[in-house]
Amino acid sequence: MPKLWNETIETHRQAVRDATLDTTAALVAEHGLTSVTMSKIAEKTGIGRATLYKYFPDVESILSAWHERRISAHLHELATVRDRVADPAARLEQVLKAYALIHQERVRHHNEPYGAELAALLHPDEHVAHAQHHLREMFRELLEQAAAAGAVRDDIAAGELATYCLHALTAAGGLPSEPAAERLVEVTLAGLRPPDATHPANTAG
């Protein structure tokens, strides 16, 4: 059964890869990049140094892969939240909230001993640009659906509203608690409501 065998190999490779990423991120966050070597990573992951080099050429490439995996996980998390809710308005609110909390968590990591150093290393690359595009498209679709349901204004393009949401919610990184992040989502959502609902006198304007 070569297919099953290949799957086993692939599962094993994925497990080694994942363990390497986890170990490296933990080592860098704890000790700083300059004190983390390929030997140290191999030792802590429990694999040989030669094996590690079959997966990654250097520490930077491991961190880049770790970052890529984290971004994919965030996108997957948001898609899961989206697909769990049927009502367009509630769906939008849930995804905005999940995104705000991801940002709050991200800044918490940034404040770990070597978190800022790690963040500075993770330059925006092609993968990040792709993820940001994907995220903006997801928000744009959610906003279009909510606008069609009458919960969001339709006099401003959904793409512009998506840009507003994505920026407004990054404010969660500067807020101290989950309730504060929830208030931010509430304020951000209030900005999206149809103007005729908020300003009955201005419907014609």
Add this chain to the structure above:
Amino acid sequence: MPKLWNETIETHRQAVRDATLDTTAALVAEHGLTSVTMSKIAEKTGIGRATLYKYFPDVESILSAWHERRISAHLHELATVRDRVADPAARLEQVLKAYALIHQERVRHHNEPYGAELAALLHPDEHVAHAQHHLREMFRELLEQAAAAGAVRDDIAAGELATYCLHALTAAGGLPSEPAAERLVEVTLAGLRPPDATHPANTAG
């Protein structure tokens, strides 16, 4: 009249300093940092190389001073807009709009040939942190005054609303036109309105 003489000296020094900053920023934006030397800067500014070294030790320190001057100019611009309008709601709107346009302009510079390289050099330093604190305080006060006038919700701390505004308006950097930036300000302001004005049924909640 030693006082006048000192003022003349000071005015002259300030003029040389300003000219140096302008020249350096223009040279870096046009040719990139690596091709800009102290000699080149002195030549283009029209001063001697020895004179330039009396003002600045290296190119990086000139760029840092240039950045500091630009941030101060932006804060001054926002304060001028603020002090021009008496009505708290209109004042808030005008300052938010000015801030959005500053951000749009900033990203336009970023997209110049070597704009991104220049931006990457201008690391957030103490001066930037001080300016951000100052900006947040300015927004917080404007929001408190607008809340006292009934134009902004007062059930969420003005500091949290300031954080929301500052982040939401950075979205202007991704918007293509001034009308788009104005729509962003409109949406951001809508998020700030008292909930009883937008949701009459929820006043008790």
